[in-house]
Amino acid sequence: MTTSPRTLPVLLAPVHHELLGSYLHRLADANHLTIRGLSREIGPGRYHRRDSDDLTGWTPRAVSRLAALTGTSTSTLLHALPVLRITALTGQPTAPGPPLAPWHAHACMLCAARRGVHGLAIIRVFPHQRICHRHGRWHGGGTQRPLRARLPETLHANVRHRKLVRRHGVVAVTERFLQAQELTQQWLTGDGPADLKHRWQHRLDLLGQDPYGDPHRPSPARIELVTYPETVTMTGLALVRPGQPPEEHLTAAPGGKLPSSLRRPQEFLSHPVNTQVRELDPGHDH
Numbered sequence: 360m361t362t363s364p365r366t367l368p369v370l371l372a373p374v375h376h377e378l379l380g381s382y383l384h385r386l387a388d389a390n391h392l393t394i395r396g397l398s399r400e401i402g403p404g405r406y407h408r409r410d411s412d413d414l415t416g417w418t419p420r421a422v423s424r425l426a427a428l429t430g431t432s433t434s435t436l437l438h439a440l441p442v443l444r445i446t447a448l449t450g451q452p453t454a455p456g457p458p459l460a461p462w463h464a465h466a467c468m469l470c471a472a473r474r475g476v477h478g479l480a481i482i483r484v485f486p487h488q489r490i491c492h493r494h495g496r497w498h499g500g501g502t503q504r505p506l507r508a509r510l511p512e513t514l515h516a517n518v519r520h521r522k523l524v525r526r527h528g529v530v531a532v533t534e535r536f537l538q539a540q541e542l543t544q545q546w547l548t549g550d551g552p553a554d555l556k557h558r559w560q561h562r563l564d565l566l567g568q569d570p571y572g573d574p575h576r577p578s579p580a581r582i583e584l585v586t587y588p589e590t591v592t593m594t595g596l597a598l599v600r601p602g603q604p605p606e607e608h609l610t611a612a613p614g615g616k617l618p619s620s621l622r623r624p625q626e627f628l629s630h631p632v633n634t635q636v637r638e639l640d641p642g643h644d645h
């Protein structure tokens with residue numbers, strides 16, 4: 360370890376909301392270093408998993424050394440790598456920032472390429488961020504795929520989903536979304552309403568064969584994708600305050616008419632609140 364850290368020969372910027380392990384692996388790969396070797400130069404001196412935000416051994420000094428090695432500022436790193444914002448590393452009192460998304464996904468490959476990102480970047484995402492609205496692509500798991508031609512209703516649903524988040528906040532919307540998703544997925548794989556099951560099967564057919572999957576058991580990512588428009592509609596209905604009419608542009612049914620199966624949000628309002636979102640807010644991440 361040197362007292363005055365060098366700048367790495369190949370400098371890479373982190374992707375927005377990238378996992379620390381993902382960024383370190385990309386840096387190490389680009390500079391032909393082992394992850395332990397890079398980590399020794401930074402300070403922690405240990406292995407980091409690519410899909411992890413584990414901060415064991417990290418100190419404010421380590422963040423400064425990473426900034427020096429990558430020729431950037433600590434504030435840039437803190438902005439892009441949310442896990443570094445915890446009090447112990449910033450030395451600042453905890454600010455009530457936005458919650459950290461507990462889910463991981465590969466960054467949209469087209470967005471990554473546009474920014475000159477090399478290698479596989481793993482980012483934190485909320486459910487509404489699993490579809491890239493810039494490129495109209497699914498990147499929430501499994502094969503990344505364009506949606507505009509085959510499943511345009513998923514892109515319209517994503518616009519509504521993002522509006523709901525802006526209006527009601529990410530925690531409230533995500534909790535309702537997870538409840539709604541639990542139900543739509545049960546319906547698809549079980550004894551759900553025939554009109555919806557037919558619609559979802561049609562979308563699965565449009566997606567074509569999954570080369571890596573069981574043709575009779577769609578993968579969780581495919582199930583999430585084909586049920587997504589109805590899940591968002593149910594999310595919007597569940598967020599309507601009692602006594603208020605639903606806002607059509609936020610709860611609109613894909614294809615126009617709301618199926619009778621989706622007209623009673625009470626069915627899933629009684630489901631227990633999914634606590635996944637609350638588990639990983641900035642104060643609980645470690």
Ligand SMILES: [Zn+2]
Nearest residue numbers: 467470491494
């Ligand atoms: Zn994109």
